[in-house]
Amino acid sequence: MKKGDMKLATYTRTLMALGVISAGAVVNAEESAVPLLTGVASTTLSGYVDTSAIWLPGPGGANNLPGRSFDGADKQNGFNLNVVSLALEKPLDETDWAAGYRVQLLFGPDANTLGSLSSLGTASGDFAVKNAYVALRAPVGSGLTLKVGVWDTIMGYEVFESGNNPNYSRSYGYFIEPIIHTGVLASYDFTEWLSVSAGVADGGGLNSINFRSGVDSVLSYVGSIVLTAPEECGWISGGKLYLGAMDSGIQGAKDMVNWFAGLTIPTPVEGLSVGAAYDYRANGLFDSSYENATGLYVVYQATDKCQLSGRAEYATGSAGAYGYTGPEAVQLLGLTGTVACQIWDHTLSRLEVRWDHDLNSRGEFLNGNANNAFSVALNVIYQF
Template structure:
């Protein structure tokens, strides 16, 4: 693309030079047609011991005849026109080579652009065939990359980070299948590190929890639109939580940052099993309400009743300003005496999220989230627990392809219920640069730096082990640098 701009710049320079030459020749012509010869007077002043000597010289100049000037001008214009035609032809060839398009029919792809174009055409044909014949939409997302933790932690584990680890990794592979209509369904199947983390928390893959698995059916629920008012959207099955500014990514909905924040990892549920109803009252107000089995674990169906969830969304006409208030409350099973589960422990959370896109700064998005949650005992050390946190996002799009996202947050685990039993306050700051590759639709490259810190020595380092006790030296913080590619269609 830089070469194309350079070539076009050369064309403009030549045209400007041609116009300047024409103007110069016309000026010379006007002077030649003047009946009086031009007279030039040169005055030389020499200063030497206060004596001044003045010399005057008069020169008369005659220009070429009119026919010679016209012939020279005609030749220059012809040369400029030929150079412009040659340059335009070269620019067209370069632009044609840059276009990502499939090859002609019955012609094998040769360039990388042709291979990419053919793959996109094949995928689009499959999607159209499924949509036309079955009413089904199929999409996918792949997120892979490399991350380096400067602490070199044990077993490559980034402490308090569930969605990424040190080294090369398949962060997420997602297959999204849905059917729209009066009656439909949604299915999201995840593989990779994201699936491992989700299944390790929710245990949906096994009746008896055995830890993380590398495949997880994150969502599978039925949908029905009841003909009431503008239409009541009903869902029944397993779905992701309403809480949180960040989400489990799918092909058309991704987070600003590559890694998940502290609130998402430590403070909020991931999924629920139950029923939901959503209704849009007008352009400014919508609401969702539901009943479910509680936070994450569907096997905990011995609760003393369902959990109640709700969401209220308020926004202005153009959606540049919005406030989303999420909440959940209900009994959840917790370990009791002798390891027995007790189901009368009420767990609740409130989670308002505000978003502002100021009109006086185009392409800027500001977002803030606050979370407060508490759970009745015995949760930790025989008593109840509570935690809270806040997160802020500053996102700026320099152009449609380049985006900067800065996240800052803190998480206060006042009783240690969410951070391995040790009361502590965590904070982190993350800077992410995302670039949409222009030659391939749906391909994003990301570079991210993140620093985590704790009020306690909570982060492991593989290089420091006490030679007497064999215990690892723990640090207050950790720094990571990640590079990822995301492809979605």
């Protein structure tokens, strides 16, 4: 699975094998080529099947789990099909005027949670479009690349594809970020250590495709800067600093605005890397509301097939943030530990333990019966 260009990927290992679809069986060599079919020869097919089993002990189940994305109450205490992903892609080649595309389709419960159906859709039906864009390169300087259509957000430390994250469950910061946009994204590498992206998309900051706010002038504007430490920086070389911002247009009297900063760096200890992320969203719930989340990450590649990951989080926000039901400001604490192994070919197996704590002591977890939620998850993903 190929991630968005500006997402953090240093902590992950690609497990997939890409298959090439040949056009030879479709197009007769003696006939003149049909332009649509000549592009199929370089198209790749990839995807994954993501499953889980989660146990969250406590009285009455877990009807409220503030800050959880794609592993909420509906997946606790049982076995789950999370999502099936299928992607067709023709990557850009090295020519000046290269063109390509990517289409990624989702099937299963997580497709419903993403909720990307356009305004013409009448039901979720366990289906969603996550990517559907045309990729273009223009010979401007070192090469300006464009994505036109539906593309992954360029903000955030973690991504939708859980197998590309250090941990199975997503962070509090992920909860307040967008996932996809419909619009145009431009990216340019000024040097080996400086990359910039900027895009304009439908307004609202929502994941719905072709979303219309009812106000023609409302659009979303998103941008990011990535700084990479060069080789002469020694053991810190390859470390990255990510900065991102998005204005999603008017939600009430004020625009909804997201800010993101992320850092990932290697350490002098072989196989050990650390990271940090900060997310802030203003006016996302109502005018003058706020949500912010800080996460610290530690990843240790113990062997070629085994990785240990830890995450510590602290999140605050206005009343109602992160799905919190209490009338006062939110304070949440989270600790997550994950062991990931590749025992079988193309298969990622993970065991995760997570603890969430309501710092307001309102008993926000387990149907209002507890200040803590302790869960154990098994995640198995086959990638092809």
